[in-house]
Amino acid sequence: MTSPLHNFIPSVLDLADTSLRPLDSTHDLCSAFPVMQQLRPHLTSEADFVSRIERMRVEGYRLIGAYDLGVLVALAGYRLQENLVYGAFLYVDDLVTAEAQRGGQWGSRLLQALERLARASGCARLVLDTGLANARAQRFYFREGLLTGALRFQKQFDTP
Known part of the structure; x- marks a missing residue:
């Protein structure tokens, strides 16, 4: 069953930042x-990436891109979700700025847009994960007003 949260797709007006827009087309x-690929170097090809995104869209995954003079310089992947721990929330899967554009406040602008989207969608919080060793990202998230709220445990399996 698809949650109503999955059906909400932002328009340019919802983002309130003319440099940001949904990335919908192939x-x-x-x-x-x-x-x-700068964030996820394991992605092997453009075709693999597009195929994964198309599969993830069924579960509500969306992308927002940030443009500087018509060039894509940053992006955020997110999902509107609901669970028994958080209720309705916006989960940020991916947040990356092209290396040459880092320091230009693109990540901050994307997070602000995602916060507006979460609030407009009735979400109680915005949630994301980062690696324990990723101190630079952690400092950035703290500066943006995000606080640690959980420690994630995982078990990795060998897959064919």
Whole structure:
């Protein structure tokens, strides 16, 4: 069963920042691949990336891109979700700024847009994960007003 949260897709007006827009088309996804690959180097090809995004969209995954003079410089992948721990929340899967553009407040602008989207969608919080060893990202998130709220445990399996 699909949650009503999955059906909400922002328009440009919802984002309130004219440099940001949803990445919906296959062309948009292809242009996002080089930026996303900086965060997710295990992505092997543009086709693999587009295929994964299309599968994840069924579960509500969406991308927002940040543009500087018509060039994609940063992006955020997110999902509107609900669980018994948080209630309705916006989960940030991916947040990346192209290396040459870092320090330009693009990540901050994307997080602000995601917060507006979460609030407009009735979410009680915005949630994201980062690696325990990723001190730079942790400092950035603290500066943006995010606080630690959980410690995630995982078990990795060998897959064919």
